[in-house]
Amino acid sequence: MDMVRRFFEIEVDEDGKQIDHDVEEDELVLKEVQSQSKNFKLFHGKKISSDKEFMFKHFGSYPTIYVDFTRVNGSNFEQILDGLRLVIHRAFRKHAYLKKSDLWNREEFNKNTFMKYFDTDQYESLSLAQIKCGLVFLSEVLHAYYGKKVFVFIDEFDIPVNSMVYEDDMDPEDRKETLKVLREIIGDLLKGSEKTVERSLSNACQQLGGILSGSANNTVAPYYI
Known part of the structure; x- marks a missing residue:
């Protein structure tokens, strides 16, 4: 990946x-x-x-967002949210140069919002609403900065769902909320951001496209290493 x-x-x-x-x-x-x-x-x-x-x-031609779900696991909803905060924070950290961008002079972009996700001392306090919209916001910033649509790469796509399945002690309501949040994050980024996202590539050990991204027009290709 x-x-x-x-x-x-x-x-x-x-x-x-x-x-x-x-x-x-x-x-x-x-x-x-x-x-x-x-x-x-x-x-x-x-x-x-x-x-x-x-x-x-194609080589070196697209802005990219890299999301690694490896750390998104836990026995309750709050632990899942902590994992998502870290994942989103790391996605922003790959674009440190944006801190110096002239984009922040434009009304539609707020540098304080960017720093909320980027700053090591701030990301742990991201609210649920901010978690849900963080990657969409990053795609909008990158699209504006480069004038090109973004390629999204999602690694270990199935780990959050596997965590829910194999955590016997997870409360049923926490499972429901976890799945709901994951669907919103992935759905909004891959289906709801046609103006800023060109393509996406995700990998997983299990086929989960229909579970997490709904009608996001996925194409599944088996690949074995």
Whole structure:
């Protein structure tokens, strides 16, 4: 999953300046780009790099959101919410350069809202409403910053549901609330954000698309490692 994300993501420096990957096959130029771009170095010389047209069109071309549900587990609803707070916080932390953006001069974007998710000292107090809308807000900010729709990558998609299934002591009401929140977060991000989200890719050990994302037009492809 991480390698796929790194292929598509727009790579930037600490100031948010995009790293240019459009280079000729000049050895000195290639070495300079490789020294700046970890992603270019990762894929240069691989089989996929021989498809020049595909590379030119897609490599390093999209803003991305990466969500890892590994830590979203627990025996009650509050523990699940704590896991979601951390997951969303980490998704924001991958875009530290946005703190310096001129976007915050625009009325529709509030830097204090961004910092609520980003700041290590603030994210633990995110409310339920803020948890639900956090990833949608990030997709809107990234879309405005880059002028492009976002690719969303969701890792360990099934862990929160597995946690509910195998936690025998979880209260039935907590199970219901957990599933409701997960559906809202995933549904709003993948189905309700057509203007800001281009595509999404998720992986899981179990097929859960219909459980979590409802009618989000999922395509399921079995893949075994």
